[in-house]
Amino acid sequence: MYTAYKLAHKEFEKENYKEAIKLYQSSISDMKDMEDTEYIKLPLYNIGVCYMKLKRFGKALKYLTEAIKIDPKYSKAFFNKGFCHIQLNHNKKALVAMNTAWALDNNDKDCETIINILLKNLKNNI
Incomplete structure (x- = not known):
């Protein structure tokens, strides 16, 4: 279930941010069925950080805001x-x-x- 998330984290550590974003997004799809939305905040936050690393701050704001909606x-x-x-x-x-x-x-x-x-x-x- 968390395979995409773990792979995303490895890509993040290798500074492959675009690939990490794809994998984090995939992990969100995997987690959508979970009742505890707390888990979804982590890939959303990490996507935001990836966009920050890519200096796409407007895009990063979108994902950071989504993570905050889940956990204010x-x-x-x-x-x-x-x-x-x-x-x-x-x-x-x-x-x-x-x-x-x-x-x-x-x-x-x-x-x-x-x-x-x-x-x-x-x-x-x-």
Whole structure:
């Protein structure tokens, strides 16, 4: 059942992101019949990360948002969503996503640092 997911992860580790995306998508199809949608968030999140690696941040946002719909407390997905918004120069949206990530995991020092930088940049642009 998880064969496609495991293969996708191996392709990801080899930096074959396009192939990993195909396999993660296949694993979602395999998991659609499962009652626990929690498992579906992982390939969605990983597809988002693959698109980030390919610098296709708009596409990454779509999958990260889908993962968040399944698990609204998925701090890593919010963090990466914020990162994508930064790359797209959507600083206000980035700040919202990063604040949410930090609220969910206030031990994340990277998130705190990025929030402070975003606040400084937004303040300087007023």
